[in-house]
Amino acid sequence: MPYIPHTDDDKKNMLERIGFTDFDSLLKDISPDLPCKDHFDLPKGITECELIKLMQKTASQNCDSVKTLCFAGGGVYDHYIPAAVQHISSRPEFYTAYTPYQPEVSQGTLQVIFEFQSMICELTGMDVSNASMYDGATALSEALIICSKIKKKNRIIISQSFHPSVLKVAETYLSHGFELVKCPINEDGATDIKEMEKLLNTDTAAVAVPYTNFFGTIEPIADFIVGARSKGVLSVIYTNPLTLSLLEPPGAFGADFTVGEGQPLGIEMSYGGPLLGIFTSRREHIRAIPGRIIGETSDKKGNTGYVMTLQTREQHIKRERATSNICTNQALCALRAAVYLALMGKKGLEDAALRSHQNAQKLNSSLTAINGIKNVFPDSAFFNEFAIELPVDASVVSAKMLEKNIIAGIDLGIFDKKRKKQILIAVTEKRTDGELEYYADSIKEVLKEAK
């Protein structure tokens, strides 16, 4: 195949073939303020030394988790990452981006993904894992589409206790040809079981519920899985995989699909991305699942080898009949997660989860002891994240706390005007008792000044 870029004539022919006169009309659905129309107004070239200084100066203006204490979560957390994760995952043998379609030259990459899948299956209690997806939100959306395909029904029930951004991604994915029904939350900040029972019917393909929801609340997923099954409906559970070292995994309750955001497993926060989509299912659904699956096999001499398997599910073979347009995976983030899980081990993972939980409880106790602060959902069990109600607007408190080098949490008013006095606080195993005290003392001062 010759590597010759297409000519103007080629482009014209291609556009005509799909019914467009020019390239701009092909892009008419893209908001006109997005594409760069002008040339970049770049200054003249500078030396390497000047460039390094300039970049350092620019970077120093960033707010990061070294200069500040990060208590913001919402799906992306400031967990401990062993130094070896960065070192091992940066090795050029791994780091070089190469799609492992040729097993004879990709055994290392393939084995890493296979090990990743194996550990994710163990963690979730599910039969099958794919090689990963873009992020938790896309993994959830793909799972819902598959349920619709398996059941040949287009009605999907999704809990409103998901992170609003995750909900938005699912809404976008399911905006054509699906009926997306939202199940409201109750006063404990969890999916309303009674409402869910009313909504569940035999026309439904799937029910999606988060295990630890947007507010940090742990939801009774067994009830939803069993309730769904009794109506012949498939269940999709969304998890933070770190919690599964302590909580009973969704697989143990018979979930059909377990998906989630894998960022807590050794991936830097990086201002919110790249992330890692976890995607697992029961064995009976294996033919429908999207993305790559790596399998273990043996060559004719009996040596163990790793290959991409069941590829006919994928778009490059099944074309328009494939379940998903995704044939790729988040290989580098999956590698980091595999290295992280291997280094931490079962005990290390339990420790990280337990300490995160205990630290969150400590901070919650000291905050709710402060006059004027109360829990938004006092009767709910949480993992490492909780919502508190302040006597003043959360945006005011957040700004004042930042002056004390604390990222106080997520201002819930961003998502819901009725919650503008509420803040969502995440605590990880990285926080020391001194840092937790500093948070409580600082917020006391801030509230005093705000009165």
Place this chain on the structure above:
Amino acid sequence: MSETTIMPDLFYTATHEWVKVENQKITIGLTDFAQQELSDIVYLEYHAAEGDIVKKGDSLCTVEAVKTAEDIFSPVDGKILKINVALPDNPSLLNKEPYEGGWIAVIETSEEFSPAYLLSAEDYKMVVLESAH
């Protein structure tokens, strides 16, 4: 091209399905030539179930081989009387016994069916010879 079997008493389609006609009841499957072209068939997924009404040209199932996936279409309007429940668990029957155990569906045609627009074994032989070049 290796030897390919074409049954003289069956009808055929240009898309390599065989059709056995018994008055208003037809049985369809994949020809020996088609299974050889596909090589190892690893999976078959039915899109239609027993009792379903199908139109001519509707996809009855997707056959997945190691490097490709192909749909099998209904050659008639009618109602599905039977699908071969053994195939999803044992898709290699399509390779091993394309004209016997690898049958795909039995369909009751909605009106007096004439196989006039189907290919005879002789016509199909020509199709295979052309495809093989």
